Amino acid sequence: MKKLLFSCLMILGISQLMAQAQWPAITQQAKPWTRWWWMGSAVDEKNISNLLKQYGQSGLGGVEIVPIYGAKGYENRYIKYLSPQWMQMLDHTVSQANALNMGVYISVGTGWPIGGSHVTQEDAASKALVQQYDLKANTTLQDLIVVNDPKQKEGAVLSVLMGYNNAGQATELTNKVDAAGKLNFKPNEDLKLLALFNGKTRQAVKRAAPGGEGFTIDHFSKSATVNYFKAFDAAFGNSSHGVKGFFNDSYEVYGANWTPEFFNEFSKRRGYDLKQYINALFSDAKDDRTARIKSDYRETMADLMRENFSTVYTKWTHQRKALSINQAHGSPGNLLDLYGAFDVPETETFGSSYFPVKGLRRDSADIRNVDPDPNMLKFASSAAHAYGKPLTSCETFTWLSEHFKTSWSQCKPEVDQVFLSGINHVFYHGTTYSPADAKWPGWLFYASVNFVPNNSLWPHLKGLNDYIARCQSVLQAGMPDNELAIYWPIYDIWHNAKGMDKPLSVHHVDDWLHPTAFYKNLVSLQNEGYALDFVSDKMLEQAKAGGTQFSISPKGGRHKVLLIPAADKMPVATFKNIVRLAHEGASVVIQQFPQDVPGYKDVELQRAELKRLVAELRLSASNKLQVASVGKGKIIVGDMHEALAYLKIARETIADEGLKFIRRKTTDARYYFIVNNTAGDFDKTIFLENTAATVVIMDPVNGTVNKVVHQKNSTATGFRLQLKSGASIIVKLTDKKETAAAYRYSEPAGEAISLQNSKWTLSFKEGGPELPAARQMTGIKPWTDFTNDPRTQAFSGTGVYTTSFVLKNKAADYLLQLDELYESARIIVNGKDAGLIWSLPFEKRIGQYLKPGNNTISVEVCNLMANRIRDMDQKGEVWRNYHEINFVNINYKDFNAGKWNVQPSGLGGTVQLVPLK
Template sequence: MSTRTVVLKDIRNIFIGIVLSCLLLNSVPGTAQQLNPWPKPIQENKPWARWWWMGNAVDTVNLSAAMQKYHEAGFGGLEIAPIYGAKGFEDRYLRFLSPAWVNTLRFVLHKGDRLDMGVDLTTGTGWPFGGPQVSTEDAATKLVYRIYRLGKGQRLTEAIRPADQRDKKAVLSEVVAFDGEGNAKILTEKVDTQGMLDWDAPQGDWTLYAVFVGKTGQQVKRAAPGGEGYTLDHFSTAAVDHYLNRFDTAFAEQEIGVRAFYNDSYEVYGADWTPGFFSEFEQRRGYDLRLHLPELFADTGDVRVARVKADYRETVGDLLRENFTERWTAWAHGRHAKTKNQAHGSPSNLLDLYATVDIPEMETFGSSDFPIPGFKPGIKPKSGDKPDPVLMKFPSSAAHLKGKPLVSSETFTWLGEHFRSSLSQFKPEVEQCFLAGINHVFYHGITYSPQDVPWPGWLFYASVNMVPTNSWWPHVRGLNTYITRVQSILQSGVMDNEVLLYWPAYDIWDDPKGGMKSLTYHNVEDWLHPATFYRIARALMDEGYGVDFVSDRLLADLQADRGHLQSPGGNRYRVLLVPAARRMPLETLAKIKEFAEKGIQVVFEQLPEDVPGFGNYEQRNRLFKQLIDSLSSATNIHVTPDVVSGLGKMKFMGEPLVHEGLRFVRLKSGGKTIYYVVNHGKEDLDKWIAFNTQSRHVLLMDPQQGDFGWCNAKIQGNQSQVHLQIRTGESLFVQFGDQSSLDGLPRWNYREALDSIIELSNAWKLSFREGGPQLPVDTQLKQPIYWTALPGEAYSSFSGIGVYETSFTLDAIDRAGRYDLVLDDLAESARIWVNDEDAGWIGSVPYQLDISKYLKQGKNTLRIEVANLMANRIRFMEKNHIKWNDYHEINVVNIDYKTFDASGWDIQPSGLQGNVVIRKYRLR
C-alpha cells in the first residue's frame, strides 16, 4: 500500500470519527456539558504562591525552568516578592525597578501568559512599603511630646527640644499651656527659631505640652537590592503619591500586565502621626485636639480620656483607609490592575480596609490541632499563635458584603518547623480557610532558586518551603488538584450566610490606656478574644449559622428588602445581631431602628450604653438616649442576653449537621444551593443528615478523587435529608437543584457493607529515586516497614522518594463493588500506581483510596511511591557541617526565631509501615 493511500485512509477514518462523535453528542441533548459537573479550571481556581526573589538574582533561563515546574505541579499563579539575597551571588543581583529588572518582569509575564499562569506583584520589596524614594519628610511618622511645668511668673530658660536624643531631629509642631482648670493657651507662635519660648506664666500653675513631628526611623524589613530605605508614611497623601511615582517612572506608560498589586500585613511600627494631623482631626471630629492634649497623653481610667483617644484612633484609621488604601487602589486601577491587601496589624477598622480593595486577604499563622484520628500536628511556636476561624472571617465578610468574588489567604506562614511540615498538615488547615469563606489560596511560599545552587537551594526564613527541592514536591500536584476542585466550586457562586453580626469596633477605640491601637494577628487575645463579639461569633458557627461581620460603614450601605438586609454585593441576610456594645455611633443606632421598622429582625444582646467620642458629645448623647427610649416600642427589635438561643425562639435554626461533628459553608449558584461539608471530627459518619433547604434532587461531589453522582433526598418538614458517608478527614460537596441539573450524570455509589478484606501477602520490593544525600540500595521486604528502620545511614539520612512494590492476584473482579486501598501508616505522602496506571494521591488522613477502576482479574501490580520530609537530609548536612544557610540580613531560623540547628533532631520516620490491604465493599 502506498504512503498516499495510507494517509487518505487515515484522513477518512478521522472524518468518520468526527461525524460519529457529533451524531452521538446530538442524540443526547445537553449531555456533553453535563457529563462532568466539575468546572473547567481557570487560573484563579488553582492555588497560587508567594514567589520570593532572593536578591532579585533572577535570569530568564532559570525563571523559565522554574515556572514550567510550577505549572506542571498545578499552580495557577505567582506573587512576586523581592527580598534580601544569598551571599556569594551578588554579581547576579538586579536592582529593583531598574530597566533590567523591569525587562525580567515582562519576561515572566509573557511566560505566564504562555503557561496560563497569573502574576501578582508586591508594590515594593520586603515589607512594609518603603524604599529609596521615601525621603525623611515622607517617612513613617510618630508623635513626640514633652511636658514642662511652670509657676506664676516663670518662663522656660531652655530651648524646647525632645527629651530623648534619638528624637533630636523631630520638628516642633505645637506648644500649648494648660492651667489647673484645664484652660488652654496656644503658644506656638511665641517660640523662635532656636526653640526659645517668649512667655511668662500668669497666675497659677501651668503645664506646657510641646508636640513634635518625629520619625520612627524604621527601614524596609528584608529589603531587596534597590528597595532599601525608610518605611512610608501611610497617612500622608503626598508621601503615598511620591512613593508610587517611582513605579510610574519605572513602568513608564507601558502596560505592565500584572493581575494585582499586593500589600502585606501592616507592620509599620510606632507610626501614629502625620504632618497636618491636627487639621485633619478638627475637620473630621469637629474640635481642636490641641486643646485636649492632657487627655491624649494621659494613661488613666477617666471617661473623657477614653473619648478623646477614641476620636484620635478613629482619625488614624480614616487617614490610613483614605490616604493609603483607597489611593493605592485607585492608582492600581489606573494601571488596569487589582489590589490585594492584608489589613490585619492596621490601626483601623479591619472590615472597612478589606472592603476598600479588590481582593481582601487573610494570613494563617501557626498550626491548628484537629481531633482527626491519626492526624500528625505540626511543631508550634512558643508564642502560641495559631489560625483563628473568627479572624479569618473578617476579609471574607467584607468581600461578601461588597460583592468581591475572591478572598485570598497567605496560607501556612510558620505552619511548623522548617523541613518538618507535611502535606498531611496542609489539607485540614486549608479546609479551615475554606470554611471561613476564603476561596483563593496563596501558599507561603516558593523561593526562586537557580538550578546551579546545590540542594536544598535558596530558602526563605519563615516559609513551609514549597519548593521543587522539597522531597514531597512530586506529590504537590495531588494537593493542588484537591484545592483546585474546591475553589472551582467556591468561586462559582455567592456565599449564602443568613446572619449579620455587628462588630463594635468603637469599644476597642474607647480605651483610656495607651495610644494607637494596632489590631495584629499576634495580639488577638487583647482586642478580639475577650470581646462578647468573639464569643457570639464562635457560638453562631458552632450552632450551624452562616455568619458575616459588618462594620458601621458597611452597615450604612445596606438596604431593607422584603424582610432581608440586601448588601451592595448581592448577599441577603435574614437577621442582624448586635453583641453587647458600650459605644455605638448615633447614626448606626438610627440605621438599625430604620431597618427594624422596615421589617428586618434585629437581636440585641443588650442595648448599647452611649455614643463614642468627645466632639459635640452633649447633643449626641441626648439624641442617643431618645433613640434608645424609642426602641422599646419598635417592632422587630428583640433584646435577649443569649442571642443565639433567641434565634431559636424566633424559629430561625442553624444547620443541624454541625451537631454531627461536621463543618460547612453554603453558597448559591445559578439556582442551586451548594454545601461544602468537612469532617474534622473524631468519627466517620454514615447516616442521614438534615439540611435547611428543600429539594429532592442532590448531586454529591468528592473533591478528593473527583467522583460525583446523584442521589435522592427525603423531604421532612422544611428540610432535606441526605444520606452522607464521609470519613473523618474527608470533605464533600452536597448540591441541591432540580432534576435537569442531574441529567446525564451517574448515580452516587454508597458503600453498603464490607464484603471482604484482601490481604497483600506477597513480598515487597523497596527502591529509591529522586533524593539524597545518596540513594540507598534496593531491598526486599516481607511487609512494608519504614526505610528509616533499616540499618545504615544511607536509609536514615535519605529524603526523597521510596518506592514500595508488590503484586497480588484477584480470582475475579466485582464491577458492582468498590475496592479501597488502605494504608496503616504513612510518612508522609504517597502516589499510587495500579497496573502501571496512576490511581491517585494519598497525602492526609484517612490513608485510603478507591482503586476499583484500575484492578483486573488475575495478576495485579501495586506501586506506592512514598515521599518523606526534608528533615533527615538536613539533619545529615547539619551534623556534617555542610554549609547551606548563608544569606544577607537573616538566615533560616527555627520556629521561635532562634538559630537553626537540626543536628540534634531525632530521625523522622519515613516510608510505609504496617498492613496494606484492599477493602472490598458492596455498593448500592
C-alpha cells in the same frame, strides 16, 4: 414518520434538560497561587522560564513576586529593584506566565512593610514625641523647645506647644517659639508646658531587596502615598506590564501614631480642637474623659488610613487596570472598612491549628505556640461578601510547622479551615526562586513551608494543588450564602484610656477579640449551624433593606437578620441606621441596648438622643424576648438564639455532629462545602436546609461527581452522608435534573485482604544525598527502620514498595488502605497510575485497576526533606548563607537540624485491600 420525529424531538428535549453534573471550570484563578520570593532579585530569564514551567505543571495558577534580601556569594547577580533590568525580568516573567496560562501579582515594594529607598524623611512613618517643661509665673523658660532624642534631631518638627494651668485650662503658645526653639513668653501663673513634635519612627523596610531599602511610609498621609507610587510610575508608565494585581503585606509599622496634618484632620472630623487636650491624649489616666478623647483619636487614625492610604492605593492600581490586594490586619483602624477598600482583601494564617483528625501528625516541638483563629480570617471575607468582591485571598501556611517537616496531609485541614472562613483565593507561603546551579536544597526563605521543586514531596504536590483548585472552582462561583450579619462594635475597643494607637493584629486576638460579647455570640451561633458575616458602622450606613432581606451594596451578599451583640458604646448614627433598616423591612436582633455613646464632643446631647431613640421603640413581651414592630420590619431584644428561633431562621443541624460547612449559591444551585475534622468517622442521614430535585456529591480529592438518592420535605433535603475523619466533600443541591453515576457508599463485602506479610521489594527512585540499595522484605516497614544503613537515615526522596498477590474473586470495588504513610504516595496498579494518596484518611479506591489472578501494586512514597537536612547539618555542610536574618527556626533562633531525631519515612503498619459492595 411524524411519530418518530416527535419522539426524537422529545428525547432531544429531555437530554437537554438532563444536564451532566460536573465541576465548574478550573480557571487560572481557581488554582492555588504562591508567593514567589526573589532573593536579591538575582533572577534570569532561563531560570524564570524553567521554574514557571515546573510550577504550572504542579498545578499552580500564578505567582506573587516579592523581592527580598539575597543569598551570600551571589551579589554579582543582584538586580536593583524597579531598574530597567528588573523590569525586563518582570516582563519576561509575565510573558512566560501567560504562555503557561498562569497569572502574576507583585508586591508594591520589597520585603515589608511598604516603603523603600525613594521614601523621603518627610514622607516616612511618623510618631508623636511629647516633652514636658515646668514654667514658673513671671519667668522665662531657660530650656529650648527642641526635641531631646538625638535620633530625632533631624526631621522632628514642633507641632504644638500648650500651656496648662493648675485648673487644667489650656493656652496655645506655639507661635511664641522662635526658629531656634526659644519660648518668648512670661506667664502670670505657673504652667505645665507640653510640646508635641512630629517625629519619625525611623523604621526601615524589613527583609528589603537591593534598591528597596529605606523608610516605611506614613500610611496616614495622602501626599506620602501619592509620592510613594511615583517610583512605580517612572518604572511602569501608565501600564501594568501585564501584572494582574499589586499586593501589600500586613501593616506591621510599629509606633506610627501620628501624621503632620493630624490636628487639622481631627478637628474636621471630630468637631473640636485636640490641641486643647493633648494632656489627656498622652496621659495614662484611667478616666472616662481620657478614654473618650483617645477613642476619637483612634477613629481619626482609622479614617486617615482608609482615605489617605487604602483608597489612594486602589485608585492607583485601577489606573493600570489591575487589582489592589491588601492585608489590612495589624492596622490601627476598622479592619472591615480597610479590607473593603481593596479589590481583594487578603488575610493570613500563622501557626498550626489543632485538629483531632485520626492519624494527623502534630509534634508540639515543631509548631509555634499560637493557634490561628478562623474567625480572624472572616474579617477579610466579610468585607468581600459585603461589597460583592468575588475573591478573598489568604497568605496560607505561614509557619505551619518547623522547616522541612510539613507534609501535604498536614496542609489539608488547615486549608479546609481557611475555606470554611470564606477564603477562596489561596496563596502559599511560599516558594523561593532558586537558580539551577544552587546546591540542594537551593535558596530558601526563613519563614515558609517550602513549596519548591527541591522539596522531596514536590512530586505529589499536584494532589494538594488539584484539591484546592476544585474547592475554589466552587467557592468562587456565584455568591456567598450567609443568612446572618453580626455588627462588630469597634468603639468598645477604641474606648480605652491605655496607650495610643490600637493595631488589631492576628497575634493579639486574645486582647481585642476573644473577650468580647461579639466573639462569644459568633462562636456559639456558628457551633449551632448558623452562617455569618461581620458588618461595621460604615457598612450599616450604606446598607439597604428590600423585602425581608438587606445588603450592604447592590453587588453584595444578602442577609436575613442583623445581629447586634451587647455593646457598651455605639454612635447615635449607627443606632439610627439599625432602626432605619428595620423600617425598610429587616429583622434586627439586639442582645441588649447600648449603654452609652462614644467620643468626647456633645456627650450629654448624644446620650439623650440615644436614650430617646431607644424609648421610641414600642416593645412588648414575647416569652423571654422583647419585640417591636418597626415600619416593615421588627426589632427583637434578648438572647440571640431564642430570637432566631422566634424568627424561624433555620440552622444547619449537621453542626450538631461537629461537621463544619460553608455555602455558596448560584442562579440554579446551592453548594455546601462540608468538612469532618473530628476524631470520628461520620455515616448518617443528614438534612440540609434547602430543597432540591437533584443532589450531587462532588469529591474534591479525586474529582468524582455522583448523584445521591435523597428525600425532601418542604424546607430541607436529606440523604446519607459518609465522611471519614479528616475528609471533606462538596454537596450540590439543584432544582435542575442532572445526570451522573450513582454515588457508591463504602460498604465492605467481606474480609480485608492483608498485604502486610507479603513479599515486598523496596527500591529507591530519586532523591539524595544518595540512593539506598534495593532490598527484599517479608512484610513492610519504614525504610528508616533499617538503622544499620546510614543511607536510609539521610535519604530524602522517593522509595518504591512493590508486591504481587493473587485475587481470586473480584469484588465490585476495592479500597486500598495504608495504615502508616510517611508522607504521601503514588499508587501504581498493574502498571497503571491509580493516583495519589496525600491526605487523611490514607486510602484510595483502586478496583478498576485490579483483575482476577495475579496483580502487582507499587506504592511510590515521598518523605520529608528533614532527614537529608539533618545529615547535612551533622556533617557541617554550609547550605544556609543569606544576608539579614539568614535562616532561623520556628522560634526565630539559629537553625540547626543536627540534633533532630530521624523522621520516619516510607510505609509502616498494615496495608490492606477492603472489598466493597
